[in-house]
Amino acid sequence: MMASSYNAKEEDGHHSGASNNGGAGVVKSKKPDNTAFKQQRLPAWQPILTAGTVLPAFFVIGLIFIPIGIGLYVTSNNIKEYEIDYTGADINDACYNCAKNFSWNSTTPCLCSVPFTLEQPFESNVFMYYGLSNFYQNHRRYVKSRDDSQLNGDRSALKNPSKECEPYRTSEGKPIAPCGAIANSLFNDTLELYHIDSNGTRNAIPLVKKGIAWWTDKHVKFRNPGGNSNLTVAFQDTSKPVNWRKPVFDLDPSDPENNGFINEDFIVWMRTAALPTFRKLYRIIQKKPSTTPTLPSGKYVLEITYNYPVRSFDGRKRMILSTISWMGGKNPFLGIAYITVGSICFFLGVVLLIIHHKYDTRNNSADIPS
Amino acid sequence: MRITERRQRGRSKKKPKETRTVRVHTGHEHNPNRHYANNRIKTTKYTVLSFLPKNLFEQFHRFANVYFVFIALLNFVPVVNAFQPELALAPVVFILSVTAIKDLWEDYRRHRSDTEINHMDCLVYSRAERRYVERFWKEVQVGDFIRLRCNEILPADVLLLSSSDPDRLCHLETATLDGETNLKQRQVVRSFFDLDCEFDPLKFNGIIECEKPNNDLNRFRGYILHRSGSRDALYKDNLLLRGCTVRNTEEAVGIVIYAGHETKAMLNNNGPRYKRSKLERQMNVHVFWCVVILLLMCLFAAIGHGLWVFQYGDKRPVFDVLSPEGAELSPVVAAVYLFLTLIIVFQVLIPISLFVSIEIVKVCQVFFIHQDQDLYDEDSDSRLQCRALNITEDLGQTQYVFSDKTGTLTENKMVFRRCTVAGVEYSHDANARRLALYQEVDSEEEEVPPPGGSLRRDSSSSQQSSRVVLRSLSTKTHRRTGSRADAKRASILSKHTAFSSPMEKDVTPDPQLLDKVNECGGQMDFMRFHGQPVSQLPSDLADIMDFFMALTVCNTVVVSSPNQPRQKVRMRLESKSPVKTIEDFIKRFTPSRLTSGSSSSSSSSLATSRSSNRGCSGLLSSPSAESTLAKLQEEQAALGSAPPRYDGTPRSPEDGELRYEAESPDEAALVYAARAYKCSLVGRLPDQVTVELPHLGKLSFELLHTLGFDSTRKRMSVVVRHPLTDQITVYTKGADSVIMDLIKPPDTGRRQKKLVLRTQNYLNLYAADGLRTLCIAKKVLSKEQYACWLQRHLEAETAIQGREELLFDSALRLETNLQLLGATGIEDRLQDGVPETIASLRQAGLQIWVLTGDKQETAVNVAYACKLLDPEEEILTLNADSHVSVYPPSSSSPHSAAFTVHRLGLVIDGRTLAYALDQSLEDRFLAVARSCRSVLCCRSTPLQKSTVVKLVRNKLKVMTLAIGDGANDVSMIQVADVGVGISGQEGMQAVMASDFALPRFRYLQKLLLVHGHWSYSRLANMILFFFYKNAMFVALVFWYQFYCGFSGSAMIDQWYLIFFNLMFSAFPQLVTGTLDKDVSAETLQQLPQLYMSGQNSEEYKPYMFWMNMIDAFYQSLVCFFIPYFAYADSDVDVFTWGTPITTLALLTILVHLGIETRTWTWMNCLSISFSVSLFFTVSLCYNASCPSCFSPSNPYWSMQRLLQDPLFYLLCVLTPVAALLPRYFYRACQGTLFPSPVQVGRQLDKLPSETRRNILNLGGVEAGSAVRPVPHFLSLGTPSPEGPDENHQRAGLHAVDATEKDTLPYTKDAAKLPPEPRPRPPGDAEPRPPGDDEPRPPGDDEPRPPGDDEPRPPGDDEPRPPGDDEPRPPGDDEPRPPGDDEPRPPGDDEPRPPGDDEPRPPGDDEPRPPGDDEPWPPGDDEPRPPGDDEPRPPGDDEPRPPGDDEPRPPGDDEPRPPGDDEPRPPGDDERPHETSEALKTSAMSASSRAASSPRPPSQAASVQLPLPPDGDAQRVRYCRNSDHAVRPAARTQTDAVL
DSSP states (O other): OHHHHHHHHHHOSTHHHHHOOOOOSOOOOOOOOOOTTTTTOOOOBOOOOOHHHHHHHHHHHHHHHHHHHHHHHHHHHHOOEEEEEOOOOSTTSTTHHHHHHOOTTOOSOEEEEEEEEESSOBOSOEEEEEEEESOOTTOHHHHHOOOHHHHTTOHHHHHSOOGGGTTSSEETTEEBSSOSHHHHTOOOOEEEEEEEOTTSOEEEOOOBOSSOSOHHIIIIIOOOTTOSSOHHHHTTTOBOOTTOSSOGGGSOTTOGGGSGGGOHHHHHHHSOBSSSSEEEEEEEEOOOSSSSOSBOSEEEEEEEEEOOOOGGGTOEEEEEEEEOBTTBSOOTHHHHHHHHHHHHHHHHHHHHHHHHHHHTTGGGSTTTTO | OHHHHHHHHHHHHHOOOSEEEEOOOOSSSOOTTTTSOOSOOOOOSOOTTTHHHHHHHHHTTSHHHHHHHHHHHHTTSTTTOOSOHHHHHHHHHHHHHHHHHHHHHHHHHHHHHHHHHHTOEEEEEETTTTEEEEEEGGGOOTTOEEEEETTOBOSSEEEEEEESSTTSEEEEEOHHHHOOOSEEEEEOOGGGTTOOSOOOGGGOOOEEEEEOOOSOTTOOOEEEEOTTSOEEEEOGGGEEOTTOEEESOSEEEEEEEEOGGGSHHHHTOOOOOOOOOHHHHHHHHHHHHHHHHHHHHHHHHHHHHHHHHHHHTTOOOTTSOOOTTSOOOOHHHHHHHHHHHHHHHGGGGSOHHHHHHHHHHHHHHHHHHHHOGGGEETTTTEEOEEOOSSOGGGGGTOOEEEEOSTTTTEEEEEEEEEEEETTEEEOOHHHHHHHHHHHHHHHSOOOOOOOSSOOOOOHHHHHHHHHHHHHTOSOHHHHHHHTHHHHHHHHHHTTTSTTOOHHHHOOOOOHHHHHHHHHHHHHHHHHHHTTOOGGGSOHHHHHHHHHHHHHHHSSOOEEEOSSSTTSBOOOOSSOOOOOOSHHHHHHHTOHHHHHHHHHHHHHHHHHHHHHOOTTSOHHHHSHHHHHHHHHHHHHHHHHTSSOOOTTOSOOOHHHHTOEEEOSSHHHHHHHHHHHHTTOEEEEEETTEEEEEETTTEEEEEEEEEEEEEETTTTEEEEEEEOTTTOOEEEEEEEOHHHHHHHBOOGGGOHHHHHHHHHHHHHHHHHHHTTEEEEEEEEEEEOHHHHHHHHHHHHHHHHOSTTHHHHHHHHHHHHSOSBEEEEEEEEEEEEOTTHHHHHHHHHHTTOEEEEEOSSOHHHHHHHHHHTTSSOTTSEEEEEOOSSHHHHSOSOOOOGGGGGGGGSOEEEEEOHHHHHHHTSHHHHHHHHHHHHHSSEEEEOSOOHHHHHHHHHHHHHHHOOOEEEEEOSGGGHHHHHHSSEEEEEOSSSOSHHHHHOSEEESSTTHHHIIIIIIIHHHHHHHHHHHHHHHHHHHHHHHHHHHHHTTTTTOOOOSSOHHHHHHIIIIITHHHHHHHHHHOOSSOHHHHHHOGGGGHHHHTTTTSOHHHHHHHHHHHHHHHHHHHHHHHHHTTTSSOBHHHHHHHHHHHHHHHHHHHHHHHOSOBOHHHHHHHHHHHHHHHHHHHHHHHHOSSOSTTTOOTTHHHHHHTOHHHHHHHHHHHHHHHHHHHHHHHHHHHHSOOHHHHHHHHHHSOHHHHHHHHHHHHHHHHHOOOOOOGGGSOOOSOTTOSOHHHHHHHHHHHHHTTOOOSSSOTTOOOSTTSOOOOOGGGGSOOOTTTTOSSOTTTTSSOOHHHHTTSOTTTTTTOOTTTTTTSOGGGGTTSOTTTTTTSOTTSSTTSOHHHHTTOOTTTTTTSOTTTTSOOOGGGTTTSOTTTTTTSOTTOOSOOOTTSSSSSOTTTTTTSOTTOOSSOOTTSTTOGGGHHHHHHHTTOOOOOOOOOSSOOGGGGGGOBOOOOSSGGGGSOOOBOOTHHHHHHHHHHHHHHHO
16 A cells, blocks of 8 residues: 555656556556557558649649639629729829818818719629728727727716727717727718719719628627617717717717717728728618619719828728629639639649659559668 | 755754754653654645645746746736737636646645555554554654554654564565565664563663664664663664565564654655656757747837838827827837737747647657557566656657666576586586576467466476476477466566576586585585594585585575565574674684584584474485485486476475575575575574585574675675584675685695686686676685674774775675685576667667676677677777776877778777776767777776766767666666666666666667657657747738738737637647657567657758748748738728638648648547637637627627638638648658658558568568668768767768668658758669668678688687787886776785686787788678788778778878877787887777677687786786687688688
């Protein structure tokens, strides 16, 4: 007894449990169990990577990828996209004046309009994006600068926003709602689209402003404190973000379902973009029930209420019209990538084939020991 | 454990006193010993309260933990924080808590066992109750009296005061302490010795003064101070140690001296060892590089951020948020802050889970090694133990193996083989035959169902069995039943009987000798009968008698009866204690008694012995029966039907089964041998040895002293009073080298002189046969001499200071002027499979050195037997006598390089080793040793062993493994990188010190070749993968910095970032790291060459780290930019974009792991799918769990949305493919174009087993013969191994390896990548014609062509004139430091056996034609014309590389500077023209030989040459290998071969 306990102590480690010699008194062979696992003889597959064995994989990958790539490329090419830069950086631009004079402090909106022509009609639903370049919405401190509890309608967070919102947490002694830098820098240009008939009349194109945000954002993540009714009361004792012209409960007075924190433009903005050049869904142009294209080819005018200054960081503002396919917006990259990778695989497969034929003879084992 | 020790140390520091005083504690008053530790033991590290701080403190010793905590804490600083601070703590806390839980569990187990032990019962004397009462162990205190009963375990270190044993002895089993299974005797303190009545604690009034607690089990000193003022010395023999078991003693009483943690057992109790493995060291370098990369990345991004901030100038963009304080950050400040932030973000680069994972994997590996059935030894029911948990992979990288010989390579089961008595050799042929039978039966190893019936195994049954074998009549089962299975059973039965395998027990006596013994016994009986003094016995018979007496008496063997192995056989004839005091001596040896009482006393004692026939058969004691028996046996022998047995007739079972428990196997073997001559030891008491003799019956020798064996003296002696002659006789038994020096000077008589000479001859012969030799000598002391010696001895015994030294000196004084009786040859059989193991280890590129304490000839022969030395090898023997002589002082010479090329074996003896290990010479020694294929160090002390290991390890920067079984190997085992202990016969010390304990040597093969290889390759791959994985993952975030203004933002959700390592990607690599097998175990064992991949660290080279890093960066680029472009200019948000990237990274990493996985089992598949599903499950749950938490990422519903996005799937297909394409392609190309040997091995695995076997067999044949030409540059250029270019050195090592390896047609270093610039042209790999890679023409492996030896005049050795060393210049002596001889025992020179001088005086080499004995390499000879030797000028004879010498003109050596070739071959130095350098090189003798494995016996005839008797001691001694003397014989044999 004593002996075994001493030994156990000396061996003392993880394994002594396994070695199982602590059981004093029981005369038991120490012979290890003969199980496949313990003897490390589990049935196994041992792939050997040689030109010969790997070869088929390369061809198969090549053969699969190239068609996929072609398919993707074609799909992407079928997507129609039109883009207008309305930053007004250039002196010839329509919005040059607005861009030049505008800053966050301006009170009067500046209007400008950009005419453009669509060469091809846009079928099905058309998505209208605004795009910003050089805007680092992914800046670390920027991304953090929000209070999700507040946006989720939490009253205490409304009154006492998270510290992360600093320095956009309070203004004039009152908590800012919504707090933080993201909200503060909300994109506030207004874009309107007019189709110019062949006879010159401007027809406003109906822009649907609902359904542009994620459903979960709109219904779960963002909530107004105390429901959607009577937002004024709910947001009393809060202050609007510094850069905002109007308080949060006034974002879309026309529709209480799209006001306050659950304003979809706001929600879309709050989803911080991954890259400094990004676009955000602005409006949707619904496909008409008739067979006419959603946006027939022809002349259009984009009316801009120029509120958002980007010159300070050399930013760019764009309006993008795009149809989408099952794989999202226009992006030929993926197709090209598939084709490229597939081709490389195919090429490498050929190389391996050559190698295999030239050198891979020793797999026939006969000459291994020679 | 360490803590405990520290505490101990701390405590002992507090007390300034050097000794401890123990007073009696009987329970009444204040315990006077209360300041000593009590007997409660606590081996736990922690208490409930101290656990957390203490454990954390310990964990923070690991730098990585501190680093991660620091980073986590950094998160709490708002300016720089990157993640939610609490979250950032999670991984660190997780890691810390996993370790903490592990520690806690271990500690709990310890606690439980502590409690169990603390609550054991023992009897403690209570003064209040005046009796012994039951107490818990923990209540025992120092000073308590304890009563011990039989089979009780000692609760503390107890001083033995009383024993129920009539001899006042207490028997102990110390297996728990040292693993030795024999009984130890402990004696009652002397002053209590004569206590007749029961010991009464109340009467004890002494004060015990003894040394402080220490961990030396074999030392205890102190004294009892009685009230009377008398002192009584205490020895280790009085101390019973905690943990031992009391045996054979009904009751004993003692006083507690050390309790609890201060007991020797506890102080010896060290925890498992922690070593850093080579791989981990290598890894740490790369961890450091990771830190550098991390800092560079941070710095780069910080500068980028500074610039980014700077470019905006005063116009602050809306997205550049002010710091929380609202302050604007200047670019520089922002950059500094960002730097810190990024350290947090990129922390993943330093793999936090790496250390934990490595530990887990290692534990699993240890588990599997443990579980391997092939490492289980059925005979001893023991399996491999891994005692060190964290160096499994070092097993796969070992380059040098240092092995002990005895007990490691051999069984350490000593078998008496032959002996020589009084100069007559008794060859014991029958004995040899018997052993051959054992071997034969051994060899057909099959499992046998244990036959029913009697389990009793006695010698008659074995005899029967062997007879049956001889006649080849038996059925198989019968035969096996007879010996092997029987032996096995017997060994199991007698498990606790040390050293008594059946082989040892059965000795077949030599008929001739038996006759003489009988004759002698008869004569003595006759003489006694007629009242003649026994001394009139013819001297040869007397010698025989004395010889067997010595064998029987001169030992420490304990006799026990087999029925109760622990029951001491008692045959007390007269009660007398050993001489302990002068008075005692005077009393006992008063002249009156000596003169008058001698005959009567002896006869009376004989009478008693005869009358007391207990335990011995009447048959044997009757001379007539004896002689008939002898006749019977002779007849039997003559018939040849069976080897005669000493017990041809049935004996009474009792007697036949006396068991001998010896401390060393030699002793047991000798005692059994003596028993075979019916000179059997029947009882041993501390003061008396009882011997049963054929005609005389029982004789009891009064044992006056036992001077135990020690490794310095290399001998043991007993002083007895001979019952027949009544003389005081010293019997000494010891190593021949020492005994021969102690023999009385030869002038005493021609007979003795001749005897010594003859014996020496036989000894050499034995040694040549690989037998262990022992010399037996005796000495008769006159009373006066004895008295004189005794006085000083007693002084020494009672001394407290320096007692050991005094006793040692005393022993030296006694053991002089001995009279040689004879010598014995004991065989130590090789363990099963040793030659095969050595061969395959060597094929695996391991350098095997054998370090043994045995004498040179024995060692060399065992080395041949176990294939360590090869007959084809040149043997370089270094025997030197002085410092200077070992190497010439001239510095490095280019020619030393030439040594590399040959297959050389180096034999060096202990004395030379001592010089060679000197600082100034060690480099040279190493240079020579390294160029040799095998090295054999004989006569080395434990310290030398460890020094050699240390030297090789430190200087050559190689991985060393030391394997040994005995206490003398402990230091070596501890010094080596990997220490392996053989849990064999010699106790557990080696095992305790080792990292791995094996039951047998042959298991080393699988342990190294398979488990070592696997462990290494698994771990190396896992570590590389870890680095890759983390780098790849972090690089993703790094690339992102370019797109977020270097703001430290991460698109990967913080949860993924933090838990990626820990949860999502950890499991599969753990599985792969644990289970992956690059090559199957079978192939690894059949192709040992594959082991070299581990030796050369081929799985984990520095460039691989960098390649992995580059690959990681490439893959992360792919994983980053494919999604980048796919989502460019879209409305994707940070984390919806980051999640696919994470997914892609995970998939890529897993597929990468898949590519690197060599063996797929369901576990791998399961773990990978588990990982993927875990990731999706977790992220789905996480993304659905809380819409407003997890700021700032807030990934609510992202994953769900992604799963609806076809783009996501498209990416998931494309990205991993694109990312892994290069690696996959590279692997495929590499597998085809330049596969590593390991890959070839894997291909072999694939083949059907039969084909594979054929191929491997073929390969095996090749492996033996194929020798590659070794490029010159690879050979040892610089003799100083610490030369600046390590690579070069490695290359040199390879070169040595290369001669052995590669039956595979592929270079092992098949250059994967540029840093290893050895890409073979692909065509090279084409099958070569067979034999292509041998540089030598076939047939050149044969020992050597006759031409080599021919020129030598036959009988070359004889004509040498004696004393022909005179021509040497007198200056020869100068280099020898004066006083060099001192260490040699006095009289060393004079008494040299003169016979040795005659055949071969020192310096005998001159007359021989120069150059005939150079160590020519075997392959060297072909090109030379036969008879080439004569014309060669002197000095030509360094070994040159093969093929090197054709172009050389014979005289091309002249320009060489003299003295350039360090390991001079002998014969070199005497040449007249070289006198000047001869000064330096003179004693260096390196002799070569054409070794033919069965060496003729005569060749050992001229081993160590003695010094001439004059003052020539200064002269260098020529200790040369014997081969010159035997050359002719060897040659004839070679000729026959040719």
